[in-house]
Amino acid sequence: MPEMPELDAAAHFLRERAQGHAVARVDLASFSVLKTADPPYTDLVGKEITGVGRRGKFLLVHCQDLVLAVHLARAGWLRWHATAPKSAVRPGRSPLALRVVLDTGAAVDVTEQGTKKGVAAYVTTDPDSLPEIATLGPEAAELSLEELAEILAGTGSRLKTVLTDQSVMAGIGNGFSDDILHAARLSPYATAKGLEADETARLHVAISEVLGQAAEAMSGQSLDRIKEVKHAGYRVHARTGLPCPVCGSDIAEVSFAEKSLQYCPTCQTGGRRLSDRRMDRLLK
Structure with a gap:
């Protein structure tokens, strides 16, 4: 799922190429992706793109008095075309969900891989009026220690849950929460209100450093490179069985629902492996 650093990088990419240009056409490949009806999405046509920003995990494309807000869910991303494809956009099994064509002839696609669709687009005059945005917590990277x-x-709640709950703090997902907890030397299962003052301070520093370093690495990258840079920079996430970059111990994993978390037992849990119900069942 796209998180704060890659969404900020994507917003920067689009500002450089789309800001100041008008929307010539909006093509929907999947009407289910559009979650609002008033104003109609066709009202975007002819509007100048005046800015591109982010709130939590929402990408915000400002088009004069309207905003196109896009949530990329777990498997959504963006594709840039210097020249828009000539083929018509049709509903079907293609990953394409939405295409915005500019007056320059360029286009940006909103895509989503897989069969479980969660990408959502909203057209609004005020993004803060959308319940999905109004209920977001403060930006994680902007929190003071206090x-x-x-x-x-x-x-x-457990720290892993707190970091990824968008109503508590916005912008962190499954991937960077693992790396933040590793940098802070804290167990993902630690209880939030049970942290000592020095542990809270370590977590605060880790949030700033992990997100900041990732944002710096992705800044200026093309849309087709941002995710590659993200994955190459992970400390422990998606690195099960590989050596911890700090101590060299094998990185461990806990699987739950359709997700998993990774951590270093030596650095984060005093050498103890966390219970993994899926693996426990396999070993019985």
Whole structure:
């Protein structure tokens, strides 16, 4: 799932190429991706793109008095065309969900891989009025130490859950939460309100450093390179069985639902392996 660093990089890419140009056409390959009806998406046509930004995991394309807000869910991403494809956009099994064509002839596609579709697009005059955005917590990268401490003290949830709950803090997903917890030397199963002051301080530094370093690495990259750079920079996420970059121990994994988390037992859990119900069942 796209997180803050790659969405910021994508917004930067689009600002450089689309800002100042008008929307010539909007093609929907899947009407289910559009979650709003008023204003109609066709009202975007003729509007100048005046800015591209982000709120949480939403990409915000400002088109004068309208905003196209896009949530890329788990498997969504963007594709840039210097020249828009000539073939007509038709519903079907293609990953294409939405295409915005500019007056320059260039185009950007919103795509989604897989059969489970979750990408969502909204056309609005005020993105903060959308319930999906109004309920977001503060931006994770902008939290002060005091604000983070207050959030943690107010919940008995596990740290992994707190970091990825968008209503608590926005912008962090499954991947960077693993790396943040590794950098902070904290167990993903640790209870938020049980952290000592020094642990909270380590977590605050880790949020800033991990997200900041990732954002710097992705800045200026093309859309087709951003995800590659993201995955190459992971500390522990998606690196099960590989050596920890700090201590050399094997990185371990816990699987749950349709996701998994990775961590270093030596650096984060005092050498103890966390229970993995899926693996426990396989070993019985």
